[in-house]
Amino acid sequence: MIIMKKLWYIAIPVLLILILCILKNPIARKSNEKGLQYYSKSEFDKAEKYFLKAVFWKRKYQEGLINLVKCRLEQQQLERSGQTLNKLAKLSPDQAETLGLQGQLLVLLKDFQGALEKLNESIAKDSILAYTYFYRGIANANLGLLEAASADYLKAQILEKTNKKALEKRAIVLSRLNNFEAAITNYDKLIELDPSNTMAFFQRGNFKMQIGDYPGAIEDFTQTIALDNTIPEAYYNRGKSYASLEKFSEAISDFNRSAEFHFKTAGSFYNSGLASLKINNLKKAKEYLLQCITFDKMSEHTSKAYHLLGVLEMMQSNNAASIGYFNRSIKLDSTFSDAFYNRGIAFGMMKEYQKAIHDLNKCIELGNTSPDVYFARGVNKISLSNYSAGCVDLAKAEELGHLQAIAMRKQYCKQFP
Numbered sequence: 381m382i383i384m385k386k387l388w389y390i391a392i393p394v395l396l397i398l399i400l401c402i403l404k405n406p407i408a409r410k411s412n413e414k415g416l417q418y419y420s421k422s423e424f425d426k427a428e429k430y431f432l433k434a435v436f437w438k439r440k441y442q443e444g445l446i447n448l449v450k451c452r453l454e455q456q457q458l459e460r461s462g463q464t465l466n467k468l469a470k471l472s473p474d475q476a477e478t479l480g481l482q483g484q485l486l487v488l489l490k491d492f493q494g495a496l497e498k499l500n501e502s503i504a505k506d507s508i509l510a511y512t513y514f515y516r517g518i519a520n521a522n523l524g525l526l527e528a529a530s531a532d533y534l535k536a537q538i539l540e541k542t543n544k545k546a547l548e549k550r551a552i553v554l555s556r557l558n559n560f561e562a563a564i565t566n567y568d569k570l571i572e573l574d575p576s577n578t579m580a581f582f583q584r585g586n587f588k589m590q591i592g593d594y595p596g597a598i599e600d601f602t603q604t605i606a607l608d609n610t611i612p613e614a615y616y617n618r619g620k621s622y623a624s625l626e627k628f629s630e631a632i633s634d635f636n637r638s639a640e641f642h643f644k645t646a647g648s649f650y651n652s653g654l655a656s657l658k659i660n661n662l663k664k665a666k667e668y669l670l671q672c673i674t675f676d677k678m679s680e681h682t683s684k685a686y687h688l689l690g691v692l693e694m695m696q697s698n699n700a701a702s703i704g705y706f707n708r709s710i711k712l713d714s715t716f717s718d719a720f721y722n723r724g725i726a727f728g729m730m731k732e733y734q735k736a737i738h739d740l741n742k743c744i745e746l747g748n749t750s751p752d753v754y755f756a757r758g759v760n761k762i763s764l765s766n767y768s769a770g771c772v773d774l775a776k777a778e779e780l781g782h783l784q785a786i787a788m789r790k791q792y793c794k795q796f797p
Contacts, residue, residue, distance in 0.1 A: 408438035415447060424454050442471055449481050453488065461485055476506030484515045492519040510539035514546050521553055529553045544573055551583065560587045578607040582614055585621075594621040612643030619651060628655040646672045650681035653688060666692055683712035687719045690726070699726045717748035721756070728760050736760045751780035758785070762792050771796040 415430030428451045434444035445468045452461040462485060468478050483498035499516040517532030533550035537543050551566035567584035585600030601618035604611060619634030632652045639648035653668030672685040690705035706723035709716060724739030740757040758773030771793035777785035
């Protein structure tokens with residue numbers, strides 16, 4: 381009887397072990413399947429629990445380990461991903477998935493050269509893993525291999541038709557290659573997959589601006605604003621597009637909106653001032669330009685704002701006041717040829733011809749060789765009775781297509797060929 385009891389105590393644990401051995405594979409598979417369901421819905425925290433359960437029941441369960449690594453990488457758990465990858469590498473160091481996931485981790489760790497090597501190995505073993513091309517595209521892009529990156533993103537998108545990230549990243553790479561038409565086509569496809577993707581409309585609008593499709597850009601920025609009316613750059617860029625189409629009232633409205641968001645505020649005021657000047661609203665133009673320089677005395681637009689204020693004063697025959705604004709413009713940007721040109725014109729209007737010629741010389745030195753510059757310099761030289769030099773400039777202006785130069789030459793340059 382005692383022996384029977386002892387045998388029974390031994391049999392129960394053995395029986396339990398046998399039952400567990402029989403059940404562990406089905407439990408591991410069921411847990412893995414459940415994890416995949418959550419993974420497909422991007423519920424990675426829940427998915428991770430089931431993948432952990434799968435590899436707990438079956439420690440050498442490669443599929444479970446692979447899915448656990450993928451899940452942790454999606455959650456940016458890089459250290460834990462590496463730990464799980466080490467276990468996977470011990471089981472299957474040369475498997476395509478192992479190499480691919482190692483490459484993905486190295487991309488996230490910004491070791492792009494190391495990532496490229498691993499991903500190349502993975503692709504050589506299995507050329508249909510979409511994510512390996514996607515992450516190789518990131519590695520190539522960061523190494524400056526843009527053509528290769530574009531090809532990789534395209535391959536990833538072919539293998540996985542709904543890979544929105546591949547479409548977006550390829551569009552960015554194509555834009556860096558100045559292939560804006562192809563970048564726009566990528567965003568067309570992305571918007572088909574995700575018609576509520578605000579940034580896709582916004583970026584497509586930016587690329588349409590690059591190729592001069594301003595009506596198309598306006599449509600995209602308008603759609604961006606319809607999806608999210610808190611993106612100030614959409615207003616600013618739509619304003620630039622309206623201005624390019626000479627729809628200045630609409631442009632001013634958008635620039636004012638971007639200024640309300642404190643986005644490129646000085647730029648917004650400057651562009652509003654420029655647009656107001658284009659529609660001959662000189663009072664509003666001056667208000668906006670003064671707001672620009674008051675807001676930021678050293679922005680990229682400040683020198684231009686001072687220049688336009690000088691132009692406004694000239695338009696109202698306040699040449700002395702205009703000189704003050706041109707001086708400030710040039711002090712901020714000594715390479716701004718337009719400021720030298722208009723200060724030269726203002727000096728000429730004030731009969732300070734030598735100063736005018738000095739500024740026009742500087743304008744030409746800076747690369748502004750328009751017919752207007754040569755015409756103005758010629759007129760100022762003739763005003764100083766330097767007819768020979770003045771007529772040379774008038775001849776150059778006429779050669780470049782300046783119509784008034786013809787009449788001036790007939791009047792002052794008869795003795796010069």
